[in-house]
Amino acid sequence: MPDSSPLPPVRLHSEAELARDALSTPLLSRAALLARWAGPDTRVDAGGGLVEEQLPAAAEALGLTGDDAVAHASEAWRVAVDTGLVEISDGDGDDGDDDSDGTVTQGEDLALLAGGSPHDVLGIWLAALDTVLADAAVPDLDGVLDAVGGEDGAGDLDLSGLDWDPEAEAEFLDGVLGNLYLLTVTEEGPGDAPVPLPALAASMIVPSDMGEPTNDVLEQVSDAMMRLDDQFRLLEPVGLVEYQPVDEALMADADEEPAAPVDDTDVSRYGMVRLTPLGRYGLRARLLEAGHEAPAVGELADKGADALLDGTATFPQAAAQAEIDQWVRRRAPLDAARDLLTAARGQDTAAPLRRLHCQQALSLVGAEAEPALREVLDDPELGGLARVWLTENGCADVPAPSEDLIFWLTIDTIAAQLAAEGNSEELRALVEGLAAQHGGFFTAAWRVEHPATADVLEAMGRLHPDKRIAKEARKAAFKARSQHGS
Template sequence: MSASPLVLPPVRLLPAAELARLARAVPLLEHALRLVRWAGDGRPVDAMGELLEADLAAAATELGIDAEEGLGEAAQAWGVAVDTGLLALEIEEDAQEAASAGEPAGRAVRAQAYAAVAAGDPQDLLELWLAAAEYALADASEPDYEGLQDVLDDGDRSVLDEMDWDPEEEAEFLDTALANLYVLMAMDAAEPEPGAVPLPVLAASLVVPDEMEQPSDAVLEEVTAVMMRLDEQFRLLGPAGLLEYRPVDGALIAEDGEPELSEVGPDGLDPEEISRYGLVRLTPLGVYGLRERLIEAGAQAPVIGDLADGPAADLLAALIDYPDHAARAEAELWLTDRKPVEAATELLAAGRGDDASAPGRRLICQQTLALLGAEAEPALREVLDDPRLGGLARVWLTERGAADIPAPGADMVFWLTIDTLAAQLATDEDAELLGDLIRDLVARHDGFFDAAWRVDHPATADVLEAMGRLHPDRKIAKDARKAAFKARSREGTAG
């Protein structure tokens, strides 16, 4: 049986034309396009398709790069042009076999891909940028050959014995780090764009187990090592337009080559101090690119606005799992072109049901209805006598100061309470917040458990058991468990 696809939180995407404009300005791609124009009708290349030494220096000059220090950058831009199909290689087979490294074996000429990009279609340019980004990601997963050569030149060949480089593992590590960065940014409620993620936070997401509340010294050391590994790779990815990166402050590096992390944490350092350990964020173009790669890998990666034209049932089902800020944005887009009464009627109909997901749908229904004004009132009045929807309808009408609202019966009040708690228990990971809610609820209702176990709701017993776990008062917790037992017994009798 195949595994369920990874479902990611939704992101915002810029329009294709705006993304294409950003892609054209990316240094790596812009340099590659300039070299294609510079190559003209053909440039000599060696058997590997690389520029000859004199032409490589000329290419660096064309890009405005120092010919001494920028040969690697020029070579990378040339590699992108060839790898993405902007340039086509014309190398005779016999020449390829006979030519030595650095000797002419053919030429590179402008290819059809360049003509397509020059035509200005945004999608063509975005596909080209994606190919360039893949080249850069592969580059960032390669060993630092120049640094290695410097070490060898200094006579320290022991590094070869210690080097255990697995290119597939390194590429997977970088892919996972970028996927985690994508998720962390998607969960960020900052507007209009998510903020940067501290490098220690991203590194911890790759190392620290979810159930570990306080990382051990050994885990912190591993987080530090991952930070420095990411620091090196992210520095290389800047010209590709995938991310914006503020490197680790060199003043923090200890004598052993790694920063000390023992004091890093939300309570230990202020934001400015944390930023010295590195900050990274995906650019809008990077969000687009990472989403394309994740979809190709089989993930579900929604975009805010995907549900705007769909039915209310799809909206409520999806928004249960959305972060609060994304759920509100999606709901606002869904309401934009709908008449208030019609929208409210459809939302209320989609909120019905007794299945396990129904409480969550009704909670989202209530939150979406809260975005509507008084024009929707007729739809809410239509369901006042509905035992499942009448309670939330009364809340909505009361909040808007509507007149002549019939008082709810005790059964409806308790049913709405159980339904709301069931939704919160299913969707809210903040146990402390839920505990506060439960304590307040019990304090305001004498004899709550005597009435609650009788509520005809599928989740009554589960809710009461959860109240028993979360309430700090031992006597009240015991009362909740007793009520849960009675609810289970009632369910068995009814069955």
């Protein structure tokens, strides 16, 4: 999974929509059908699985046919047991049936699928997802048996003799899914578009600082692709992903793995995977459980203005705007404006970005908010943005700002942009425009009583392409630090 830094916020469907998606997934719907099909005469083994003789009947109950019918029925039964849709009590040994190791009854959670809340349904689906992810991290049993010399050795499996580390395999799959989640929620990523399987495999294998991958690395990527191909085929029925498998025609020999694609035209033949809305919900739940910061758009809508402005500080621009929009729409314009302005005050390093997001939020409130903006016209931290809002909304009698206020607002705005975007092209253009429009900008700017004055002037020195002007900015930054003793 990703490191401990906060992840970009994910946009989730409503729980009602997600619960409908969960109920319609092939695996959970089959598990529910088997739970209703089962009864006191259903026989299970010591592990709670259906005995072999019962599997054809279970497959028939599910309407499954073909070579994989029994395997799908067995998997659905395992999910029914693990999610509490069926319960197995210990056998008392008095019924004369040596083949059965317990009595099967419908579990209490089965009723929740039909009559529970969407949250209840999603809780059951998450338990099903855990089961499938655990299965996906286990190698194909036939391959394991071959490795130890056939089925006769199945009772004495020694994992140390196999090329398989259960913990490492689970961590690898978690890492792949974490990367897929990150690609999905990052604004610059593919979003809802499918991700090529080779790219996903390479994200786990190829070092970020490697130029041309070596043959050994390419072989590792190819091997990872084939493992992921098997795993995503297992994960699709539970609704985590939509998956287009690797084209079997690419396999020249059944024992060979396909090489990585040589161009973009054939990349889809090497597998394409997309995280579903339900998958985004499921992976976020797992990330939260693992202790990661995985915010969701909308979770700040019921909190105070201070939580909104602080919480959106690390959000990408579009996500911050969406979060702010939901917050504003739940409040009366005048109350929202007053709360936002109060939360925007401060001299700390995060304050400029709070004020920037406050401006974004204020742009969404209506004319009813005008009294709140007029109340802060004399506030040294808020008077500038108040005048901007009043002017943009066509309000009359807006007092002209003093030159000191103009400079303070300029420093505050650049400080916010630096915090939000770093040395972006947009900020570079803003810096160039300021220097061009105001020839004496740096002469006056170093005197501005703002905590970020020196940092802003240093940034302007880095960003401006004209060496003479950049030098002026650095000199002004030095004067600002000398003035403030920092």
